[in-house]
Amino acid sequence: MSVFSSIFKSSPHGAMGMTTNQVMRMVCYATIPGFITQLYFYGWGTLVQLVLCIGVAVLSEAIVLSLREKRIRRTLSDGSAVLTGLLLALSIPPLAPWWVSVIGVAFAIIIVKQLYGGLGFNLFNPAMAGYVVLLISFPVAMTSWQPIQPMLMHTLSLADTAYVIFTGYSIEGYNLQQLSMLVDGTTMATPLDQFKTALAQQQTVSEILSLPIYGEYGGIGSQWVNAAYLLGGLFLLQRGIIRWHIPLGMIASLFVLTVIASATGADTTYPPVQQLFTGAVMFGAFFIATDPVSASTTPKGRIIFGALIGALIFMIRQWGGYPDGIAFAVLLANMCVPLIDHYTQPKVYGHKR
Amino acid sequence: MTAEWKDIVLNGLWTNNPALVQLLGLCPLLAVTNTFINALGLGIATLLVLVVSNLTISLVKQWVTKEIRIPVFIMIIASFVTIIQLLMNAYTFGLYVSLGIFIPLIVTNCAIIGRAEAFASKNGPVESSLDGLMMGIGFTAILLLLGGAREVLGQGTLFDGAHLLFGEWARGMTVQIFEFEQQFLLAILPPGAFIGMGLIIALKNIIDAKQAEKKVKDVKSVERARVTTVN
Amino acid sequence: MFPSKPIDLLILNGVECEPYITSDDTLMRYFSKEIVQGAEILQHIVSAKVCIIGIEDNKPDAIKALKAATKDIANINVRVVPTKYPSGGEKQLIQLLTGLQVPSGGIPADLGIVMQNVGTAFAVKEAIIDGKPLTKRVVTITGETLKSPQNVWAKLGTPTQDLLDFAGHTPEKQQRIIMGGPMMGFSILDASTPVVKTTNCILAPSAKKLPPQGDEQACIRCGLCADACPAELLPQQLQWFAKAKDHDKLSEYNLFDCIECGACAYVCPSQIPLVQYYRTSKAEIREIEQEKIKSEKARVRFEQRQERLEREKQERLAKHKASAEKRAKALEKDTSAKDKIAAALARAKAKKQASSDESNDSVSKSNTTTSSDSTPATKPANAAKDKVAEAIARAKAKKAAKEQQESAEIQADKKAQPVEAETTSTESVSTAEQERKAKVAAAIARAKQKREEAKAASQEKTTEAETKTNEPEAKSSEPQAKIEPQIGSEPEEETPLTAEQIRKQKVAAAIAKAKAKKAKSE
Incomplete structure (x- = not known):
């Protein structure tokens, strides 16, 4: 023994x-x-x-x-x-x-x-x-x-x-x-700041975007920074550290809302592609919103959570007082997490719903 | 009698502090504590209202039936608040303007109606006045602590605007503790008040826990001493 | 619990429970014919139309063997499923093969499905065709610390140590031995633990290959566990509630659908022993439910006991009452006794009346009515009424005489005192004390008779005698009697000057009547 x-x-x-x-x-x-x-x-x-x-x-x-x-x-x-x-x-x-x-x-x-x-x-x-x-x-x-x-x-x-x-x-x-x-x-503000100020001065979107701080897809610097974070985010996705739900939900909702606003509204909307590649969108989508602790934890909930952040970013950028709203959007969405989690529980094996 | 009075004093200042423990009257507490002087002004106003309303209510309590006591209490409180408001308008106009709506809002300060309901309507005039005084001091103390901390953190000064309360001679009282390039806005904005309040409550809880611990230790050491003497 | 549906599908589970284990695989490879025979027997028993044998795709030999064995049988099919833990679980395999889900809290038979392991099919064949009992089973002995890991026929009851020695076990430092697989098996502390019917594997892993779980870290809600969970639960939320002992929430998040497969804990980056938390919580919840049932039973028992006690009390009272009535009847036969009781009752009432504040009014009122107006209380005997009236009248007359003679007030007080005492004592008697009351009443009556006789001779003497005879009775009464004499004497003082016997009789009768009325209205 x-x-x-x-x-x-x-x-x-x-x-x-x-x-x-x-x-x-x-x-x-x-x-x-x-x-x-x-x-x-x-x-x-x-x-x-x-x-x-x-x-x-x-x-x-x-x-x-x-x-x-x-x-x-x-x-x-x-x-x-x-x-x-x-x-x-x-x-x-x-x-x-x-x-x-x-x-x-x-x-x-x-x-x-x-x-x-x-x-x-x-x-x-x-x-x-x-x-x-x-x-x-x-x-x-x-x-x-x-700059x-x-x-x-x-x-x-x-x-x-x-x-x-x-x-x-x-x-x-x-x-x-x-x-x-x-x-x-001369001095110059950040692309998003500049956009708001210039809009207030009755300039058109195309006029504003022809300023030297704007690149082809966003801010002249921030478009590359965003691209680099997108790259890092794809690496995380590939390694299974984060899942696609939140980034996709966030980027998609921001993009779709911008498209709708551009197509229907007056000439006051930051264009869709530029919207994604200016400010901290990619950084926020892949590195901030995906923080598992404060994000939603159910698969469906993650999509809603991401979409909520995207929508809030759009609203803050479009109508808000601050030029960019990633941080506010993430915090506001964090507050909704318990609610989202509660209503998006997956169907458990053997339960009918 | 003295033990009871001691209880009232302790309750108001510490164990049952309206701001720290009962968490009553938080609205003015959080709204006007952006400077020390604002806090002091509102604190004194609240203190006065508390004392006289407690006294009055304890005097008239036997004629107030249960069903209509709350409206009666509110009327009494509102009368005193109006008196205070008129006095402040007359003698400390600057402070009156700076406190604004929060002076008439003292009427709705739950700390006052709370004491009226919980204490003054059940106790004699002397105890009630003492209770009002102590609760008022306890409330004012927290206002001052929060106001002072927020003023120092937010704009680096202390007693800024003292002349609003004490007259022109007090202009020199303002102390510039340090100078910022940029104000720490969070401390002055309402979120700063919430965070500061939370920290003060935490501090009180730490002190209470430490004291409770000490008590337990004292008991233990006594026990040990007894054991050695027996041996 | 009989299945609501007829069974139409028999599934043979040839999917290995867990990684490392190959006992079913071995059985299928070498005993495929026997297994199919067993399957046919089982199919016959449950009268299932179709039988499916599910095998994982990493067992080509077993698939081949079983396909060969079922070649000629139309309604037994071999199905290959992907190798993914925990497909060997009953519910998971049913979902894989049929797309159906066993309802929560239900069994496969609710869907018309019965599932058995291939090992069971083999044992059925052995038992029914060969008549052999189940005394051995295939056990996988495996792990990195064994020289020759293998599958063996092990007799039930074989100590684990024997099997390990057989496979050439060289224990490493802090060697773990697991009975069952790495995911759901349990560590055994004693190597003499025997093989039982469910022992499919003895695992002696190296710490390198199967590292023990590290220290628990904080849950970061990464959700890997939720992805891994075959029941699609939310393990990260469950562990939160389990730690908080929030049993309502645990039930809401379907803790009891957890099959404890261990997949969540296996993938957890924070190495939280999730399954352990769930097991603990399940045990706690079950315990609480047991407690609830117990306390419910206790409550019912207590209530029944209370009921029984109450019933017994009522029965006892009824019995007492019956016997008291019997005794009363016996007394009734003796008319004189009956009279005495009635007299006592009437007197008691009269006195009570006299002591009440309203007495003045009732007295004046009753003066106008006739004395022959008998009330229920005084009905029993007119003689008794007369006696009472006489007694009271006598007392009053005495007092009046006394006053006329300017006798000392103390004496009057003395007199009044025992009288009142008597009243209170009569008031407090219950039906159970009727006998005693009767006696007391008799004694009083006797004393009064004596008094009457004595009065005829000399009034002063009577007073003395009266106080004497009444005093012993006063002792048995309540002390409160002392307070009331003055009130009691009030009506007596009303009539001293017109001390005529007849009128007094009337007054007394009226008092008694009023008393009776009052008693009635009460």
């Missing part, structure tokens, strides 16, 4: 192997193409923000975990804090002052994620909640995206960029506004 191992667990006796940590890591990897494109178009700022945000995210998560008397290293290793920091770093303007990033990330991790109970318990997408806090608190800093690098009068080195972020001035003493100046000495 020999006694075997004391590992006495319920069946099944094994696991597939992919862990939560791997899922998080994979999502991080999938942002690489977008990240590189952002670096190319918007300079080193994104990198500095990335380091800053991830550092603050991990630090604040560690602090709260120690206060909550949880296992710090083990929980940190799940990579969710890193991912939240990363996503926020990619969303905020590259040259935003350091304290903006710190407040945003700390809010996202401490209040939105940990105070609700940590990973898996947060009702809202932490990165987007942090982003919204920043957007309503510091509207100026959060909407001052620089793309090739159009700028001054381009900054990495050290210079860090200097701007931490002090507000470059080494040569230029402030943010001066740094945003174009080659011809």
Whole structure:
């Protein structure tokens, strides 16, 4: 009579192997193409923000975990804090002052994620909640995206960029506004901002789109950034990390609504294709809305959830006060998740419905 | 008698604080606490109304039948609020303008009708006045805490607009703690009030939990001491 | 539970339950003829028109063997299904082969389907054609720690250790031995655990190949479990409710349709032991239901007991009443006794009346009526009424005489006191105490008679005698008696000056009548 191992667990006796940590890591990897494109178009700022945000995210998560008397290293290793920091770093303007990033990330991790109970318990997408806090608190800093690098009068080195972020001035003493100046000495807002302002000035859509900040399919920089995130998203889809429901639902509803509005309404709608490749649509569709914790969890529910986000983005862009509305749309849809989940439960085997 | 009074004081200030525990009167609490002085103004107004309405209601309670007590209470409260409103209009006009609709809205402050119903209609005038005073102080304290924190976080100042309440001489009271390039709007906007309120409540719960823990520990140590003496 | 439908389909389950297991495969490959014979017997028994044998597509040899064996049989078909866990589950295989779903809480027979394992078909053939009982079965012994993994005929009851030794087992550190498959089997702690009829596999895996589940992490609601679930449940929601012990929600999300296949826990990236949570919750819910049934039973039992006690009490009371009545009847035969009782009752009533506040009014009213107006209470005997009236009148007369003689008030009080005491005691007697009352009444009557006699001789003496005789009775009465003497004496004081016997008699009779009326109206 020999006694075997004391590992006495319920069946099944094994696991597939992919862990939560791997899922998080994979999502991080999938942002690489977008990240590189952002670096190319918007300079080193994104990198500095990335380091800053991830550092603050991990630090604040560690602090709260120690206060909550949880296992710090083990929980940190799940990579969710890193991912939240990363996503926020990619969303905020590259040259935003350091304290903006710190407040945003700390809010996202401490209040939105940990105070609700940590990973898996947060009702809202932490990165987007942090982003919204920043957007309503510091509207100026959060909407001052620089025009793309090739159009700028001054381009900054990495050290210079860090200097701007931490002090507000470059080494040569230029402030943010001066740094945003174009080659011809004028300044220009982001494509979506510009579109709204120009519309208010009674310009037609085609007139607006002929401005130099617009490319063929969207903002001259953001169309490529969006394409890069689309690529990363397809990688995630292929690896089975995310499912098609949410991104497709979101992109389709945004596209369809834009088509309808363009076809029926007056000449005030951002054109459909450009709509998809400007702002943070692809980033939002594949990296933000698909955050499983705060998204709907039933197959049908995911489509509705995605479509809801798409519709909200369209409404905010079309009629809202803010130029872009990914973050607001995601948060509003997060609120609807319990309702969506409740009404979209799949038909269980052996039950008639 | 004194034990009962101590209870009333403790209830109002801490254990049954209208803002932190009963969560009553949150509407004005969240709406006007964007600066310390606003909070103070509304706090004092509420405090006064609470005390006199509690006193009045405890005096007239035997003539008020059960069926119509709420309208009667509201009328009493509304009269005092009107008095306060007129006084503020006369003497602190700036604050009156800055608090706006929230002064007449004191009538609907559940903390006041709540005390009238829960305490003043059942107790004598002295206890009721004390209860009103303590509840008012407890409420005002939270208003001030929230108002101060939001003002500091939102615009980096403290006692901004003191002249609205205290007259021109108080203009110099404003303290600039630090200066922002950009205001932290969230603290000034209503969501900031909600978040701040949540954090204050959390803080109170932490303190209560710590105290409860201490009590348990004290009991334990006593037990241990007894064991050693027996041995 | 008889099936609502006749059985028209027999399915033989040749789909292996779980990965690693090949016992059914072996059986089908080597005993296909026997299995088909068994299938025919089963088909005959349930009178099914068609029989389908379902086999996974990763068992070509078994498919070939069974196809050969069923070549000449028209209504037994071999169907190949894709290899995907958990197709071997009864409900899943039925859906795969027929497209039908077994209703929740139902059995396949509700659809007119019966499913048996190929092993069962083989055992049926052995039992019916060869007359052999089931004493052995095919067991897969497998795992990376075995030198020669294989399928063996194992006698039921064979210790696991023997099988492992037979296959050349070299245990590794923290060796796990699983009885059954990796998905639904259970770890065994003792190697002497025997093979039973359902043991299809002994698995001794290496930790490398089948790593034990790591520590549980937070659920990120990724939904992989929902994709894997063959019952299309939402395991991520279920685990949430299971942890919160929200049993209503668990039922709402159909926890009991979970077949515990383990697919969800297997794919979970956070390595949450989902099945364990579900099992615990199911057990909890069942326990609560048992408790409910138990407490319901207890409640019924309690109510019945209460009912019984009440019934017994009523019976007892009835019995008492009957016996009391019997006794009363016996007394009735003795007329003098009857009179005495009646007298006592009447007197008691009269006194009660005297003590009430309304007495003044009733007295004045009754003055106008005649004394012969008899009431139900005084009906029994006119003599008794007279006696009562006499007694009261006498008392009053005495008092009047006393006052006239300016006798001490204390004496009057003394007198009144016992009288009142008597009243209260009579008031409180219940039917059960009739006997005692009768005695008391008799005693009083006696005392009064004596008093009357004594009065004729000398009034002062009587007073003394009266107090004496009444005193012992006062002891048995309630103490409250002391409060009332003044009230009681009021009507007495009304008539002292006109102390004529006849009139007083009338008054007393009227009092008694009023009393009786009051009693009636009450």
